[in-house]
Amino acid sequence: EPEVTQTPSHQVTQMGQEVILRCVPISNHLYFYWYRQILGQKVEFLVSFYNNEISEKSEIFDDQFSVERPDGSNFTLKIRSTKLEDSAMYFCASRTGLAGGPDTQYFGPGTRLTVL
């Protein structure tokens, strides 16, 4: 069964450093998402991406965040200058984008980001 993969599984960084989290969505999917979950809290939407541009973003997704699809398979989330409060699990998700009816988002296993 196809699945979303994410690397690395755990990233430790110093405050102020840049990090790039990587995702490989399911191959025939057209819509891509990033969510995050701070320990003990809810899963929160960050951004959605379609046709090489952001289609929607939350208030969390400020200028420190950016997303990119550098090639035909990878989807990345960059945090330019990490803060302590960026420590969280980051989940990538994708969906097919077929027209009509419901469309399910499939999540990756997540990257645990720890900012020291």
Next chain:
Amino acid sequence: LAKTTQPISMDSYEGQEVNITCSHNNIATNDYITWYQQFPSQGPRFIIQGYKTKVTNEVASLFIPADRKSSTLSLPRVSLSDTAVYYCLVSRDTGRRALTFGSGTRLQVQP
């Protein structure tokens, strides 16, 4: 999107059937009901999705009454490995697709 309300936690024993009910009083015509499962430090895993009546797959059943203001996820004969948080979400089939997760129901299965 319609707000969802589900129990904070539930306890069960191995081999029992578990039913988790979610209320979504303000569900709109275009909304579907989707359930996800999440284990600690893992991504949410899609379980089942439906619009009305009953949907069944190899993992669970989803019961949705005619007014669609609630739904019930039914897990037959749970095992210890079903211990997880279960989320009920209401999602549109068009437009905004970002999923809004609540706090979910923490299911604890005892031996």
